[in-house]
Amino acid sequence: MAKIVExxxxxxNPFLPREFRENPDxxxxxxxxxxxxxxxxxxLREARPDVIVVVASDHLNQWFMDNMPPFLIGQxxxxxxxxxHEARVHKLSEYRTDIDGDLARALLRGGLxxxxxxxxxxxxxxxxxxxxxxxxxxxxxxxxxxPVFTNTIAPPIPPGKRFYEVGLAMRxxxxxxxxxxxxxxxxxxxTSLDVGGPKTNQSVDPDFDQKMxxxxxxxxxxxxxxxxxxxxxxxxxxxxxxxxxFLILLGLVRGVPASYTAxxxxxxxxxxxxxxxxxxxxxx
Amino acid sequence: MSRYQVNKLLRVIAxxxxxxxxFLKDPAGFTRxxxxxxxxxxxxxERDFRTLYSLGVHSFLLFGxxxxxxxxxxxxxxxxxxxxxxxxxxxxYST
Numbered sequence: 420m421a422k423i424v425e426x427x428x429x430x431x432n433p434f435l436p437r438e439f440r441e442n443p444d445x446x447x448x449x450x451x452x453x454x455x456x457x458x459x460x461x462x463l464r465e466a467r468p469d470v471i472v473v474v475a476s477d478h479l480n481q482w483f484m485d486n487m488p489p490f491l492i493g494q495x496x497x498x499x500x501x502x503x504h505e506a507r508v509h510k511l512s513e514y515r516t517d518i519d520g521d522l523a524r525a526l527l528r529g530g531l532x533x534x535x536x537x538x539x540x541x542x543x544x545x546x547x548x549x550x551x552x553x554x555x556x557x558x559x560x561x562x563x564x565x566p567v568f569t570n571t572i573a574p575p576i577p578p579g580k581r582f583y584e585v586g587l588a589m590r591x592x593x594x595x596x597x598x599x600x601x602x603x604x605x606x607x608x609x610t611s612l613d614v615g616g617p618k619t620n621q622s623v624d625p626d627f628d629q630k631m632x633x634x635x636x637x638x639x640x641x642x643x644x645x646x647x648x649x650x651x652x653x654x655x656x657x658x659x660x661x662x663x664x665f666l667i668l669l670g671l672v673r674g675v676p677a678s679y680t681a682x683x684x685x686x687x688x689x690x691x692x693x694x695x696x697x698x699x700x701x702x703x
Numbered sequence: 704m705s706r707y708q709v710n711k712l713l714r715v716i717a718x719x720x721x722x723x724x725x726f727l728k729d730p731a732g733f734t735r736x737x738x739x740x741x742x743x744x745x746x747x748x749e750r751d752f753r754t755l756y757s758l759g760v761h762s763f764l765l766f767g768x769x770x771x772x773x774x775x776x777x778x779x780x781x782x783x784x785x786x787x788x789x790x791x792x793x794x795x796y797s798t
Binding site: 478479480483484502504572573574575614615616617618619620653654657658 | 707710711714717718719761762763764765766767781784785788789791792793795796797798
């Protein structure tokens with residue numbers, strides 16, 4: 420049977436890879452975020468995943484308001500990205516790896532039997548929300564992934580509660596998946612952040628950030644769900660709803676406290692990190 | 704609502720250099736056949752991001768557009784942008 424071996428939540432701030440390469444000691448928060456990405460890389464390597472489920476939100480690059488899926492499973496043969504304009508502006512590396520089509524289809528079909536009507540796509544590009552964490556956490560590009568796209572950018576977006584429920588359904592599907600696979604999970608998002616709002620590229624609401632990360636550390640999932648409404652998050656920055664992807668992780672771990680959390684403020688928005696470390700399918 | 708049409712144009716101008724060049728060369732010609740209101744067309748032609756923001760275009764797309772169509776120092780442009788739109792607060796950009 421399949422089992423979850425590591426669950427990781429991180430920032431996908433596209434400014435960071437270049438900063439790590441060219442100026443890692445520009446400020447303590449940058450160095451701390453770099454060290455945290457190294458820690459995430461080590462944790463995932465030690466968990467020896469056969470496949471990585473990657474949950475992230477496209478930034479109106481692949482999906483647009485002509486056809487906007489709230490939750491979508493990518494089931495193409497392989498995944499590649501980021502988009503050329505992202506690579507150019509942020510000097511991001513290209514990422515390319517296979518997609519585990521069997522697990523992708525299991526999630527898609529299993530969702531339909533668990534009240535989650537995932538959309539699907541057989542052709543797409545993964546943007547920096549996927550490639551930036553993968554570039555830093557699994558630079559070897561040697562493990563197949565299953566991309567799970569979420570809409571956190573074009574309202575209306577589902578409330579945090581729905582992201583949690585989707586995570587619960589994904590956990591149940593993975594637990595029932597018959598192949599003997601070690602499944603790692605990475606979700607990317609952010610705490611409070613504006614891009615194009617009045618506080619662009621800053622942490623808009625440090626109180627929101629501290630509270631949410633504290634509740635994740637404590638396993639106070641009901642409080643996280645209660646706070647993760649569109650209205651509350653939009654007030655804390657137009658990109659803050661990207662936090663919702665971490666609610667999918669809370670569903671996947673059925674709401675238990677994180678093994679590790681960190682929040683690294685810097686001149687960009689603060690960088691959140693969280694893990695749930697499993698051994699033999701159970702939390703360590 | 705034609706803000707969807709504005710969003711489409713902001714997106715393609717920001718990400719495609721060839722399209723951006725055409726827009727900057729002849730903004731009136733570029734927008735002539737687009738399904739926009741007069742206010743949207745005027746604001747787009749003039750790169751008037753304050754008005755575009757107030758009309759409820761998607762602020763993430765608007766920011767990408769602004770960073771791509773104005774020359775000069777990025778940091779200063781970002782500061783000017785924030786200062787200009789701040790008095791307008793948060794505007795619902797649902798389509």
